[in-house]
Amino acid sequence: MKVGIIGLGAMGLGMARRLAQAGFLEGVYNRTAAKMTEFNVTHYNQPETLAADMDVILVCVSADNDVLEMVDAIASTIKPNTIVIDTSTVSSETAKKAAACLAKKHAAFLDAPVSGGVEGAKNGTLSMMVGGDAAVLEGVRPVLAAITARITHIGDTGSGQATKAINQIMCAGINQAVTEALAVAQAQNLPMNKVIEVIAGGAAGNWFLDHRGVTMTQGEFSTGFKLALHHKDLKIAQAMAAQVGVATPLTDMTVTDYQQLMAEGYGDEDISALYRLKVS
Known part of the structure; x- marks a missing residue:
């Protein structure tokens, strides 16, 4: 089974490395060719030529138009x-x-977004939510196991992406809660490392606090999930919720906050940059 990947951004690069380490990766394509040089596999100048050679193709790009362009x-x-x-x-x-x-070409498609951040991509511990044919998923499960700790078949095509939108709404809420709480702690001149350590060990502990708590309180926002991309994802979530008549006030607030941060030039920073607004 020949496996290729299209897109070597922050997430795609980590996944490609894991696939290469597992012996699955046969080819790569990326618009910026320099990112392909570390891989001892075939480098393709066009996605079309990669597709002609591969049995399984992973796509990891930024936006809806990018996906449709590649497809x-x-x-x-x-x-x-x-x-x-x-x-x-x-x-x-x-x-x-x-x-x-x-389908017109008799090829199968799985929508399989992931959660777990760049750390998860690097370490092969992503959580993957999959829409599409369950039998097709079973056929590629060994490949996907190289990049994930959990693979869950949700349902028909599109259900993986719908589930990812739910994930992104939750991430917005967690971001709001953690950044607000730590801003209050900092305003009281509490020892931040101790605050984060003790809270992380209790009922309020969470991945975001563990991985971003210390760095955000030190003014470090360079690693992780780009704020502008989460903004894009939350716009998708807003539209999805509007279609079914569900209000999303917390998501709406986060979108507004992100728009302010993006206008101030922080769109490429990690989403923990929301802390900037809480302590300003």
């Missing part, structure tokens, strides 16, 4: 029975469009 490109050369796995975070509607496009 349209690979559909021109893809072989029947190829499996395309999109790990990007996009809308359910985009996933369904991609699946329909590939």
Whole structure:
């Protein structure tokens, strides 16, 4: 089974390294060619040529238009029975469009967004939520096990992305809670490392506090999940919630906060940069 990956950004690079270490990776494509040089596999100049050679193709790009652009490109050369796995975070509607496009070529599609951050991609501990044919998923599960700690089949095409939108709403709430609480602690001149350590060990402990608590209180926001990308994801979540008539006041507040931070030039920082607004 020949496996290739399209997209070597912060998440894609970590996943590609894990696939290479596991002996699965056969080819890579990235718009910035320099990112491919570390991999001792075939480097492709176009996604179409990669698609012609591979049995399984992982896609990890930033936005809906990027996914559809890549799918349209690979559909021109893809072989029947190829499996395309999109790990990007996009809308359910985009996933369904991609699946329909590939179905015309008798290729399978799984929408398989992930959660766990760049650390999870690096360490192979991502949580993957999958929409699409369960039998197709079972066929590629050994490949996906190289990059994940948990793989859950949610349901039909698009359900993986819908679940990821729920994840992103929760992340917004956690970000708001953690940054606000730590801002209050800092305003009281409490020893921040001790505060974070003791809270992390109790009922309020969470991944975000563990991995971003200390760095945010030290004014360090360079690593992790880009704020502008979470903003993009929350806009998807807002639209999804609006379709079913559910109010999302916390998500709406986070989108507004992110817009302010992006306007101030912090869009490429980690989402913990929300702390800037809490202590200002």
